Amino acid sequence: MIALLPALVVGFIFGWILQKARLTQYSKIVNVFRFTDLTVLKFMLTSIVVGGVGIYLLRDLGIVTLTGTTPTYIVGNLIGGVIFGVGMAWAGF
C-alpha cells in the first residue's frame, strides 16, 4: 500500500489541476468541439509542450528513461480516438 502512495499524490495534484482549469465541466469539454471555448486545447497543448521539454531535457541528461509509450498502430489509435471522441461529445467528460 505504501508503494502506491506516490500514485495517490500524483492523482491528487492531477485532480486539483483539472478542477482549477474547469475541465470537470460538461460545457468546457463540449464547447471545444463547437470552437466557442478552446480551454481543452490550450490546456492539453500547453501541458504537452511544458512536459515534453522538461522530460526530454531530463532524458538527454540521463536522469530519466522514457516509459514504454503506447505502440503506434495507426488504425487502432485512430479508430480508438474516433470512438473516444463520440463518447466525449456525448458525456462531456
Add this chain to the structure above:
Amino acid sequence: MTKLIDWLKSPQWSPYTGGAALGLLSIFALLFTDRLFGASGAFENIGGSIMQLIAPTLADNMYWNFVMPAGFSFGVMMLIGVFLGALASSLLSGTFKWQTVSDEQWVQVFGPNRLKRWATLFFGAILLEYGAGIAGGCTSGLAISGGVQLAPAAFLFIGGMFASGIITTMLLYGKRY
C-alpha cells in the same frame, strides 16, 4: 505566501497555467515514480477484478491476465487521488455543489430531464472507455502522457478524437451548434 494561498483557493486558473502545471506534474511524476499518469486504465483493472469475482472463468483471459491486469493497480490509486484532489480544490475555492444534471448548458440545449442526462453519461462513458481501450489510453494516459514523449500514437489519437468530437457535437446540437 498569502498570494500563494489565494492562488490555490481561486476558483479558476487560466488554461495555460493549468496546462503548465500539468506539464510540470508529468516531469515530477516521471522523475519520482518512473511513470506518467493515466485514468482510463484503472477502470479496466477494476472491471477485471469485478469479473474475477462474478465470473472467474470468463475473467481468465489474455486481456485481464496480461494486457490490463486485474487488481488494485497504480492507476486505481491514482484515480482515488484524482477524485480527492478535485474534491479538495472545489471545496477550498467554494465552487463545490451537488448536482443531478451536470451543467447549465446541458439544460439549455437538452432540457432538465435527469434520466436523459444520466443515460447519455452512461453510454457516452462506455464509448469513452471502449475507445480508450482500443487506442491504448485516454486523454491523459495517451494524449498527454504519450504526447510529452512524442509518441505518434498520441497525435493520431488526438486527431481522431477532435474529428469525431466535432462531428458528433454538430449532429447532437443541430441548429444550435
